[in-house]
Amino acid sequence: MGDSLPKDGSLDFAFSLAERIQSALREALATPPLHLRGALLRRVQLPAVSGPQQLMPSHDSFAAHADRATVAAYHYSAVLYLSERGDDFQDGELVFMDSDGHDRCLEPRAGRLVGFSSGLENLHRVAASTVPLHAFALWAASTVPLHAFALRVFRLLADFLHLAGMSFGLAAILSSRSVAGFSRKTQVLFQVVFVSRYLDIFTQHQGLYLLFFKITFNLITAFMLWLFHKLHHSYEASADSCNLLALVVPPAIIALFSGGMGVREEAWTFSELLEPLALIPQYIVCYRATKVRPAAVIYVLAVGGYRTLYVCNWIYKVG
Numbered sequence: 001m002g003d004s005l006p007k008d009g010s011l012d013f014a015f016s017l018a019e020r021i022q023s024a025l026r027e028a029l030a031t032p033p034l035h036l037r038g039a040l041l042r043r044v045q046l047p048a049v050s051g052p053q054q055l056m057p058s059h060d061s062f063a064a065h066a067d068r069a070t071v072a073a074y075h076y077s078a079v080l081y082l083s084e085r086g087d088d089f090q091d092g093e094l095v096f097m098d099s100d101g102h103d104r105c106l107e108p109r110a111g112r113l114v115g116f117s118s119g120l121e122n123l124h125r126v127a128a129s130t131v132p133l134h135a136f137a138l139w140a141a142s143t144v145p146l147h148a149f150a151l152r153v154f155r156l157l158a159d160f161l162h163l164a165g166m167s168f169g170l171a172a173i174l175s176s177r178s179v180a181g182f183s184r185k186t187q188v189l190f191q192v193v194f195v196s197r198y199l200d201i202f203t204q205h206q207g208l209y210l211l212f213f214k215i216t217f218n219l220i221t222a223f224m225l226w227l228f229h230k231l232h233h234s235y236e237a238s239a240d241s242c243n244l245l246a247l248v249v250p251p252a253i254i255a256l257f258s259g260g261m262g263v264r265e266e267a268w269t270f271s272e273l274l275e276p277l278a279l280i281p282q283y284i285v286c287y288r289a290t291k292v293r294p295a296a297v298i299y300v301l302a303v304g305g306y307r308t309l310y311v312c313n314w315i316y317k318v319g
Contacts, residue, residue: 014039014136016205021078021138025115029076034140037073042137064097064125067118067139074118074139081108082134092133097123108133158309159213165302166220172295173227178234181293183285185240187228189247189278191221197271199264239288242281248274279304 022034067074079094093105094114105127106114116122118139126133173179198214200206206214228235251273255266282300286292 012200012204014041017080017136018138019207020205021080021113021115021136022140024113025076025078025140028115029117031076032142034076034142036138037141038071038139040137042135043133062126062128064123066120066123069120071139073141075142076115076140077118077122078113078115078138078140080136080138081110081112081114082136083108083110093127095125095127097125108135154309154312158306161302161309162306163213163216165299165306166217168302169295169299170220170224170227172293172299173224173231176295177231179228179231180234180236181285181289181296182224182228182299183240183242183281184225184228184235185242185244185281186278186285187221187224188244189274189281191218191225192248193271193275193278194218194221196267196274199267203264236285236289239285240281241288242284244281247277247280251277276307 018036018039022036025031026034067077083092092108094108096104096106096116098104106112116124169182173182194214194217198218201211201214251270254273255270258266258269279300282296286296286300289296
């Protein structure tokens with residue numbers, strides 16, 4: 001009945017599409033803030049698809065049902081049709097079974113978005129279609145479950161700790177007008193990480209939250225590199241002696257042969273592999289410095305520590 005969303009670059013597009021559908025639901029149905037609970041790129045046909053790709057083997061779209069009776073967390077449902085009746089298929093109407101005994105049918109049209117509350121007040125089924133009907137289905141909740149709230153807290157703390165660490169490092173350099181104790185090579189590596197990871201800002205719709213962090217991380221790092229050039233007299237090049245090629249080449253080779261779907265996904269994989277290595281030059285500078293600069297230590301703890309919160313997020317998610 002349903003095909004899972006592909007695990008490649010199109011996943012970003014799917015999340016972007018989900019955000020736009022939720023925005024349309026809020027506007028059309030005057031709903032409270034919505035939170036995504038599930039989404040599927042669906043291929044519906046009779047007889048129903050079975051096998052390992054079937055995500056909901058007990059669910060039959062052709063039988064009358066209410067989505068919230070299937071999953072209690074579903075408060076609102078939406079269907080975006082990707083097929084055009086007449087050209088791609090016949091039948092397949094979305095049938096709402098009203099309490100007055102009359103069925104109300106909606107004809108599928110490519111680009112048509114249907115949104116409705118998920119309770120028993122919208123008992124519905126899909127009319128039989130022997131030719132596959134393709135649609136993007138989405139379910140949202142009007143309240144945040146405790147589990148989802150905890151995951152969001154971990155991610156928010158991680159993102160803002162990362163931003164705070166970068167901002168603190170920048171402020172320390174500006175206030176002292178000295179880059180002593182900081183590694184320029186670490187900033188070079190972070191700039192490579194951010195540029196290669198956030199290429200999607202040019203190709204995909206971005207939420208304001210993500211767009212803010214992606215642009216800010218790049219700008220702060222670029223400004224740090226400019227300060228290294230401006231304040232070169234305070235730069236300790238002898239301490240910042242890590243070999244960058246030794247850190248960059250292995251992740252690049254692994255990403256190249258990772259089987260990614262195109263340059264953008266391979267660049268994202270490269271950035272994920274390189275980021276844990278980006279602080280190594282900074283560790284070396286702190287180790288070799290005759291006097292460790294407290295600001296550099298705080299910078300390392302914040303910029304490196306944010307990943308610990310992401311690990312906590314992952315443990316909580318799979319636990």
